[in-house]
Amino acid sequence: MSFLEGVLINVFILVIITQGVYLLTGMTGLFSLGQAAFVATGAYAAGIVATRYQAPFLLSLAAGVVASVVVSLVVGYPSLKLRRVHFSLATIAFGYGIESILNVSTGITGGAIGLIGIPNITRLWHVLLAAFLTIALVRNFKLCRYGRACVSTRTDEVAAQVYGVNAFVTKEIVFAFAAGISGLAGGLLAFYLGYLSPDMFGIPISAEYLIMVFFGGLYSQTGVILGTIFLALLMEMLRATAELRMVLYCTIILIFIIFRPTGVFGTWEFSRAWLAGLSGRAFGPGVVKEGVKDNGFKQA
Amino acid sequence: MFFQQLLNGISVGSMYSLLAVGFSLVYNILGIVxxxxxAMIAIGTYLSYWCVRYLRFPVPLALVIAVIGAGLASMGTERATLRPLRRRGQSSVFFFIASLTVFNLxxxxxxxxxxxNIESYPSAFLTGSxxxxxxxxxRIDVVMLVIAILSLMCLTYVxxxxxxxxxxxxxxxNLKAAQLMGINIDWVVxxxxxxxxxxxxxxxSLLGVKYAVYADIGNMVFKAFFSCMVGGLGNLTGAIWGGLLIGLLETFTCAYISSSVSPAITFTVLIVLLxxxxxxxSGRVTEEKI
Known part of the structure; x- marks a missing residue:
């Protein structure tokens, strides 16, 4: 496997993960600081199934997804009933919980030393295919009634409920969906690295996913994808500066956030209508400019 | 054994209370996490450590310098990140992300x-017993407790x-109403x-003296966040109780169960409590505004 392929695999795994974060934060307005723990759940489940039971690649990936979804339902059921701030707290607690479970259960997960001996199967086309499928799924989800329910829950939960949206079920669906996506990414990561350790999935990592989503544009799927690709590549390019790279990386993001807080892309979305508009054809009543005016976050 | 752990828990908890009260102050005014x-916690830890280690200052002086340094850094962060966002009428979530980035930075x-590296203080000034x-x-436990009580008294006075x-x-x-009454909000924030x-x-700085000096010490902010919420949203007294509760839970689970599962148990108990x-x-019910 060439160096470039490794870099691209990393980049597109991140793209998959941030699609999940986009669903949660961008569309539904939930801040999860435990998303990395779902990646960990998926990665460990896939890794354990593969090393212990010699399960084939696809089955292991599926096991990872299922494990993440099940865990998300268990975590989400009580915590999504709480206030949004409390939900964020619960995800922090979940992140700590998963980390210590992985550290303690030495017999199953290898403890702090890590899980070793996972076969190296993931190739670039696997990841690209998974990323494409995820993006398509998320796009369709956004346009169908569940996606609209999510956006309305974010903008005004009470108003959404008045109009018959079950806010709790909507949040539960989106939480499970995001967890499934993270689990898939985790499985791919496990089969790419061949080795997993608990400190790869701490709360700072979840915070980094959030920052990536905000960088591209919280309310734009295109922005999230391109922003993630840009930041992940930036991280690789800064490898030349060795230890200073995290410092430079954070500084660049901070400058962007201060001067363009809505993200590089704002609410802009790549679409066929936009392409048509670019060539100067379709400016008419049929072209609806999409955009969320109200950012949906009230000052408490 | 039990009483020693109790004292240990209370003194660590009192530090968490201080962190939580600071967290809560900002949350009350602007509603932002x-x-x-x-980052300020980490800056305080390192400033005092460097003053003792490289400048050979006595520990009390180093602590004072660290505290002032962290205060100024906090003000500087507000000036550099929050104020531009607030001036342009941006929503508070963007400050949340900016503050997360400052934390990472x-x-x-x-x-x-x-x-x-993980370092510890060279002098044995506060480490005796x-x-x-x-x-x-x-000795450090007593010092922590006394300083916490004094600073909370100062805060109450202010x-x-x-x-x-x-x-x-x-x-x-009410931020808007206060502004209409002629209060300079920039100054208050x-x-x-x-x-x-x-x-x-x-x-x-005190937690650095008690435990060790390491770059990730800023993760204590998650405990502050928890204390603030467990105690009750927007309630300073609640934040103090929350901090004490977390300190005690953590110390006792470390002592009687295991230090590696302590965070999991502590946070699970807190979530169940919530x-x-x-x-x-503290039980003050804040109605959700529509």
Missing amino acids: NFSHG VAALLTYISKG FTFRGLMIP LFRTRIGLAIRAASY AGTFLMAGLLAGIGG LLRPQGL
Whole structure:
């Protein structure tokens, strides 16, 4: 496997993960600081199934997804009933919980030393295919009634409920969906690295996913994808500066956030209508400019 | 054994209380979760450590410098990140992300400077202990407790006996109304961040003396966040109780169960507590505004 392929695999795994974060934060307005723990759940489940039971690649990936979804339902059921701030707290607690479970259960997960001996199967086309499928799924989800329910829950939960949206079920669906996506990414990561350790999935990592989503544009799927690709590549390019790279990386993001807080892309979305508009054809009543005016976050 | 753990838990908890109160102050006024508080904790820890280690300052002087440094850094962060966002009328979530980035930035910077090492104080000034009725009491625990009580008394004085305190309390009831009454909001917010930073500096530097000095010490902010919420949203007394509760839970699970599962148990207990009492321990129910 060439160096470039490794870099691209990393980049597109991140793209998959941030699609999940986009669903949660961008569309539904939930801040999860435990998303990395779902990646960990998926990665460990896939890794354990593969090393212990010699399960084939696809089955292991599926096991990872299922494990993440099940865990998300268990975590989400009580915590999504709480206030949004409390939900964020619960995800922090979940992140700590998963980390210590992985550290303690030495017999199953290898403890702090890590899980070793996972076969190296993931190739670039696997990841690209998974990323494409995820993006398509998320796009369709956004346009169908569940996606609209999510956006309305974010903008005004009470108003959404008045109009018959079950806010709790909507949040539960989106939480499970995001967890499934993270689990898939985790499985791919496990089969790419061949080795997993608990400190790869701490709360700072979840915070980094959030920052990536905000960088591209919280309310734009295109922005999230391109922003993630840009930041992940930036991280690789800064490898030349060795230890200073995290410092430079954070500084660049901070400058962007201060001067363009809505993200590089704002609410802009790549679409066929936009392409048509670019060539100067379709400016008419049929072209609806999409955009969320109200950012949906009230000052408490 | 039990009483020693109790004292240990209370003194660590009192530090968490200070951190939580600082966190809560900012939350009350602006309704934002300010993770840059963690950066201030780390700055406090490292400033005092460097002053002792490289400049050979006595520990009390180093602590004072660290506390002032953290306060100023907090004010600077507010000036550089929050104010431009607020001026342009941006929503508070963007400050949440900016503060998270400041938190990451400071952690990265400190990792770079300290080369990822875990260090401890060279002098034995605060590390000794004395015996009282057969109990071995570490000096640092007593110092922490006393300093925490003193700083909370100072904070109460500032909040309830001075003009800036009055302004801060008014702003935390209703920011807009306070502004209409002629209170300079920029000034109030800067003052709040200064106070939060000072408290973070005290907590950070003393926790650094007690445990160790490492770049990720800013992660304590998550505990502050928890204490603040468990105690009750927007309630300073609640934040103090929350901090004590977390300190005690953590110490006892470490002592009697295992230090590696301690965070899991602590946070699970707290979440269960929040499920049973969503309004927090202090019990003031804040109605959700529509």
